[in-house]
Amino acid sequence: MLVSAQLPDLQPGASYHYALVAVPITSSGPDFPGGSAGADESLTALAEQLDLTRTVLRASSATVAVPLDCQSLNTCAGTLTLRLRGARGSTVTCATSTFSLGSMSQHTLSAHLSRTCTALLARSRGRPVGGAASARLSSGQLGFSVPITIAR
Secondary structure, X not given: OOOOOOOOOOOOOOEEEEOOEEOOEEOOEEOHHHOEEOOOEEEEOOOOEEEEOOOEEEEOOOEEEEEEEEEOOOOEEEEEEEEEEOHHHOEEEEEEEEEEXXXXXXXXXXXXXXXXXXXXXXXXXOOOEXXXXXXXXXXXXXXXXXXXXXXX
């Protein structure tokens, strides 16, 4: 007999124990005392995740190309945020973009830069500006928070 079930909300990389229970159904309903349990089994949920494939990003006048890699059996969907270090230790939010990538696929997202960010990059005169990229996934899969640099 083939048995299958959806297991939502598993934590990536976590181990789980389970046992199958067979219960006969009689004319008066389930016969729980007549049922039997299978052996204790275990599984480890896949550590599905989204990765940034390059940390040195190139910007045009109004966008920056962000290469993403979805290492998941499910769609990777969520929000990407790019922040750069501004003058005197301030933080400038350069872009916030939503994305959706098919399972086990790569895609280069074109994120629109804020005016503040384009001004910061213009003042850098071609020198790379450091910051961070982070991705939050709506499905609970692993995202990322990594250092980046953006240059024109």
